[in-house]
Amino acid sequence: MDFDLIIVGGGHAGCEAALVGSRLGFNTALITLDKNRISQMSCNPAVGGLAKGQLVREIDALGGEIGYCTDMTGIQFRVLNKSKGAAVRSHRAQVDRKRFRQFMTETVNLQPKLTIIEGEVCKLLIQDKICYGVGLVSRETINAKKVILTSGTFLNGLIHIGEKKIPSGRMGEKPSTALSSFLADMGFEIGRLKTGTPPRLNGNTIDFSMFVVQEGDQPPPYFSNRSNRGNFNQIPCYLLYTNPSTHEIILNNLQKSALYSGRINGIGPRYCPSIEDKVVRFKDKKRHQLFLEPEGSDTSEYYINGFSSSLPEDIQLKAIREVEGFTNVEFTQPGYAIEYDYLPPHQLKPTLETKRIVGLYLAGQVNGTSGYEEAAAQGLMAGINAVQKLRGEKPVVFDRSQAYIGVLIDDLVTKSTDEPYRMFTSRAEYRLYLREDNAEDRLSQIGHQIGLVTDETWDNFQKEKKLRQGLLREFQKMKIKIPGIEKSITVSETARRPDIDFYEIYKNLPSEVAVDFPVFEKVAIEIKYEGYLKRQEQQLQRFKKMESMHIPENFDYTEIRGLKKEAIEKLNRFKPNSLGQASRISGVSPGDIAVLMVHLRSR
Numbered sequence: 001m002d003f004d005l006i007i008v009g010g011g012h013a014g015c016e017a018a019l020v021g022s023r024l025g026f027n028t029a030l031i032t033l034d035k036n037r038i039s040q041m042s043c044n045p046a047v048g049g050l051a052k053g054q055l056v057r058e059i060d061a062l063g064g065e066i067g068y069c070t071d072m073t074g075i076q077f078r079v080l081n082k083s084k085g086a087a088v089r090s091h092r093a094q095v096d097r098k099r100f101r102q103f104m105t106e107t108v109n110l111q112p113k114l115t116i117i118e119g120e121v122c123k124l125l126i127q128d129k130i131c132y133g134v135g136l137v138s139r140e141t142i143n144a145k146k147v148i149l150t151s152g153t154f155l156n157g158l159i160h161i162g163e164k165k166i167p168s169g170r171m172g173e174k175p176s177t178a179l180s181s182f183l184a185d186m187g188f189e190i191g192r193l194k195t196g197t198p199p200r201l202n203g204n205t206i207d208f209s210m211f212v213v214q215e216g217d218q219p220p221p222y223f224s225n226r227s228n229r230g231n232f233n234q235i236p237c238y239l240l241y242t243n244p245s246t247h248e249i250i251l252n253n254l255q256k257s258a259l260y261s262g263r264i265n266g267i268g269p270r271y272c273p274s275i276e277d278k279v280v281r282f283k284d285k286k287r288h289q290l291f292l293e294p295e296g297s298d299t300s301e302y303y304i305n306g307f308s309s310s311l312p313e314d315i316q317l318k319a320i321r322e323v324e325g326f327t328n329v330e331f332t333q334p335g336y337a338i339e340y341d342y343l344p345p346h347q348l349k350p351t352l353e354t355k356r357i358v359g360l361y362l363a364g365q366v367n368g369t370s371g372y373e374e375a376a377a378q379g380l381m382a383g384i385n386a387v388q389k390l391r392g393e394k395p396v397v398f399d400r401s402q403a404y405i406g407v408l409i410d411d412l413v414t415k416s417t418d419e420p421y422r423m424f425t426s427r428a429e430y431r432l433y434l435r436e437d438n439a440e441d442r443l444s445q446i447g448h449q450i451g452l453v454t455d456e457t458w459d460n461f462q463k464e465k466k467l468r469q470g471l472l473r474e475f476q477k478m479k480i481k482i483p484g485i486e487k488s489i490t491v492s493e494t495a496r497r498p499d500i501d502f503y504e505i506y507k508n509l510p511s512e513v514a515v516d517f518p519v520f521e522k523v524a525i526e527i528k529y530e531g532y533l534k535r536q537e538q539q540l541q542r543f544k545k546m547e548s549m550h551i552p553e554n555f556d557y558t559e560i561r562g563l564k565k566e567a568i569e570k571l572n573r574f575k576p577n578s579l580g581q582a583s584r585i586s587g588v589s590p591g592d593i594a595v596l597m598v599h600l601r602s603r
Helices: 014-024 053-063 066-072 097-109 178-185 244-252 277-281 312-319 370-392 403-414 434-449 457-477 490-495 500-505 516-549 563-576 581-585 590-602
Strands: 001-006 028-032 046-048 076-078 090-095 115-120 121-125 129-136 139-150 160-161 164-167 190-199 201-204 213-216 238-239 289-294 301-305 331-333 337-342 360-362
Touching: 001 097, 001 129, 014 028, 014 097, 014 115, 028 090, 028 139, 028 164, 046 053, 046 066, 046 370, 053 066, 053 370, 053 403, 053 434, 053 500, 066 090, 066 097, 066 370, 090 097, 097 115, 121 139, 121 178, 129 178, 201 277, 244 312, 312 331, 312 370, 331 370, 337 403, 360 370, 370 403, 370 434, 434 457, 457 490, 457 516, 490 500, 490 516, 500 516, 516 581, 581 590
Parallel strands: 001 028, 001 139, 028 115, 139 360
Antiparallel strands: 046 090, 076 090, 121 129, 129 139, 160 164, 160 337, 190 337, 201 301, 201 331, 213 238, 238 289, 289 301
8 A cells, every 4th residue: 555644643643644634635544553542532531721722723723623623522611811811811622522532533534535544553664764654563564755653652651550550552552562662773762751641530429519610601712713513501610629638648658659659760741740749749738629520421421630640549549539529439440640652852853854764754742742732733733744745845834933833843843852741821932922812813824825724714714804904993093982981982992901801892882893702802902912012023023033044954063163062962963943943952052152143144
């Protein structure tokens, strides 16, 4: 079998990459260990959240799928950080885990030019440092012009529950054991990471009256402009807390935890610690926040967010039963930790193609990231850049001022990571520009030019943009009267005031202004941030200047007099493609950058 493009792995990164290739007209194969587990949500049944919501909106603006799939299978939708500025607001949705998998599975199965193959890849076909296909454990070989590896946590995956060790890429699924050794033999640096997941609970054994109810927003704030389900009955989540009794049981049994007994070698996520970590690191805290999240609309199973653990099952159950409302709770699945191999991402180009092997791309948790959203973003970009190379066209690489996707990939390739990487709004220096509300303004034209954004979607966006531009002009002159304010002032002046809610302005617009609130809100945010953006423009121009100074791919830094030894070592290791990227590498000082700048200008 011959293909233009092979995707190894059927998770969130793999699905996005496979859909890109096939939708852009290339014969694509998606190879997965289990075709019934495509796009399985291995951890919490939710998409989005702080900074992650921005990633999903950007993926959708470029023509990706995760946002639309979430909207069509979501059971609760909320906007986080509503009380704060628009730059840090983020959409988040609880989804029906089973329906999400079914929806994405149906999407890839019905996609023309996309073939699903069930099997385990054990090697890559490589000649003269060019990848031209894969080999399966079944001894079949499949040829392709480009290969994208999205193996998630399956490379030598090992589950820990107390003293139990279960070789697995996900609970109930076998790992991929041969491919990691093959990659190491090819000269790739291999690392080891750890992540975990909480127990799943039987909702019929929970006393919900003890918890704080968290309802969804109405109308539901969707990720994608393609989505329109109307209002529906959203399923609530619940807020609750651990207590000293819970902590005491955990502390008394730390030696039984796989994490604290030394059985786990991989480095875990700093920003999503296990319950053992929380209790040990924050002994002064009498309680820790937990969220009870429904797994779906037709199941009584719940996910207990914040209680990830590698303790034995009986200790997990004993500890959680000390929480009010969980006195008689039963598990449907215990929590567990999982170790897996990854490839430190300094071995990648900004296109996500490997530096060592031409035609081989890596995306998702294999690059050391955590989260569905980070994986999907990488899968989309690896797919786009593999296709662009097949077409003989320029790669698509976003800088840090264009997209959160740009921040994510730049962080990976210039800073690498030795712990699971998670996206935060604080990682984006230009987050005033990178808001959720303007994702389409920033990226839809690129998605349309590539061919992922349909003509219909693009035309609808153009109409909305024209409407917003007209409103911006009108609102500079249009005066309105807001209750509690003595005189009438323009809509633009009103939008800039911190004490007036956007919806309050919207309610008091003249009746002849026919605009939906979401469109009006975009205009109001643009007005509000106009001054801040002008002040940041000078800083942005300096950044652009640094990014425009390109460095040849095989540049030898040992030839430059004046660079420190550490800088030479780091620059030769990371091989930055611009002066700006070089400036963000740890160990490269401003003095080193000044020397490098002089040398580049002289060339």
